[in-house]
Amino acid sequence: MVANPQKYSDKDLAEFKEIILKKIAYAEEDLDLLKGAFKNDRNNGTEDTSPTFKAFEEGSETMSKEANVQLAIRQEKFIRDLKNALLRIENKTYGICRVTGKLIQKERLKLVPHATLSIEAKNMQQ
Numbered sequence: 001m002v003a004n005p006q007k008y009s010d011k012d013l014a015e016f017k018e019i020i021l022k023k024i025a026y027a028e029e030d031l032d033l034l035k036g037a038f039k040n041d042r043n044n045g046t047e048d049t050s051p052t053f054k055a056f057e058e059g060s061e062t063m064s065k066e067a068n069v070q071l072a073i074r075q076e077k078f079i080r081d082l083k084n085a086l087l088r089i090e091n092k093t094y095g096i097c098r099v100t101g102k103l104i105q106k107e108r109l110k111l112v113p114h115a116t117l118s119i120e121a122k123n124m125q126q
Contacts, residue, residue, distance in 0.1 A: 031075040038068040081114035
């Protein structure tokens with residue numbers, strides 16, 4: 001019972017919105033943890049250890065902070081993509097492939113709720 005085969009029903013959109021809101025909440029929580037990790041300059045108890053170990057520890061800490069910054073940037077993009085998906089739900093264009101104009105499969109949207117391409121369109125890109 002599909003009213004318009006080119007759009008998801010309001011019931012479906014409400015279900016997707018719930019999934020997206022949960023994902024945003026988790027993603028923002030993760031982002032806060034990441035930001036806390038790279039803002040935290042705590043000393044890992046290397047004060048009285050050998051200078052070689054301390055240098056290694058500082059280098060490791062720098063690499064870890066850079067990795068956290070990269071993860072935070074990716075997480076911010078993910079949150080932005082999810083919020084854009086909410087906008088598409090509001091204007092009822094959610095779930096429509098931006099290349100083919102066909103509906104993106106429900107299963108795909110449940111796994112990747114910010115998807116804007118159908119599998120068909122994604123495969124065409126490769």
